[in-house]
Amino acid sequence: MSNATLQPNLFKRGLAEGKRQPGLWLTLESPNATEILAGSGYSWMLLDMEHTPVDASQVAHHLRAARGGTAELVVRIPWNEPIMMKRLLDAGVRSFMVPFVQSAEEARAAVAATRYPPHGIRGVSGNMRGNNYARIKDYGERYHEEQCIIVQIETPAAGAAIPEIGAIEGVDGIFVGPNDLAANMGLFGKPGAPEVRAEIDKMVGVIKKTGKAPGILNFNVAEARELFTQGYSYIAVGSDTAILARRSEALLAEINAA
Known part of the structure; x- marks a missing residue:
């Protein structure tokens, strides 16, 4: 047996390290799209289970598709609950985004779901994809070293709790969701509103003070560049769906304008 x-x-x-890391959102449920984009040079890609029909049985196919590319596959789980996370860990997922984290208690629960006792509540499976079918001999001692846990801030109340959330050991990053933040501020569909932008501008400094990495989503190139300048270190700058829709429309417009 190989080790x-x-x-x-x-x-x-x-x-x-605070490194600048652009990423992409994956929503097409297509391992082929994941494979294509994994080799495009991005630092990370997020496979979205919260707002797509992707289920646990499909995730391993996306992990295989991403293998060999430059991008780490981050999976956004549907909700902050341990059963889904346990299944995905066993399938080989090691980087997670946890939506709608509102408090330090919820952030602590998210981390605990990824850790074996006595450090958490993760159940033990001896032979699974996550430990290469028991071929990684020191998996039980070292698995946490390569796990990445990002919690998502989507409300003003969660924003106020950033200092406490950022103090939780095992949280690697805090990601601001601008669309949900806007909606929860009574500004649905207006993430660029001055009030929302003010909150976003304020949050990056508060997150950095905790020692965690601040991240955000923005598909506008100029605005994404500005957010990098402000200190957001990992930004989703596009999605498979948006690239396909917007670029196909732009190409048709270019052809018709000739």
């Missing part, structure tokens, strides 16, 4: 080793999570290391 495999844990592969380094370069995205996690980049978060700790």
Whole structure:
């Protein structure tokens, strides 16, 4: 039996170093799209289970599709609950985004779901994809070293709790969701409203003070560049769906304008 080793999570290391890391959102449920985009040079890609029909049985296909590319596959789970996370960990997911975290208690629960006792509540499976079918001999001792946990801030109340959330050991990053933040501020569909932008501008400094990496989503190139300048270190700058829709429309407009 061969002995495999844990592969380094370069995205996690980049978060700790404050490295600028652009990423993409994956919503098409297509391993082919994941494979294509994994080789495009981005630092990370997020496979969205919260707002797509992607289920746990499909995730391993996306992990295989991403293998060999430059991008770490981050999975956004549907909700902050341990059963889904346990299944995905066993399938080989090591980087998570947890939506709608409102408090330090909820952030602590998210981390605990990824850790074996006595450090958490993760159940133990001896032979599974996550430990390369028991070929990674030191998996039980070292698995947490390559796990990356990002919690998502989507309300003003959660924003106020950032200092406490950022104090939780095991949280690597705090990600601001601008669309939900706007909606929860009574400004649905207006993430660029001055009040929302003011909150976003304020949050980056508060997050950095906790020692965690600040992240955000913005598909506008000029605005994404500005957010990098402000200190957001990992930004989703596009999605498979948006690239396909907007670029196909732009191409048709270019052809018709000739």
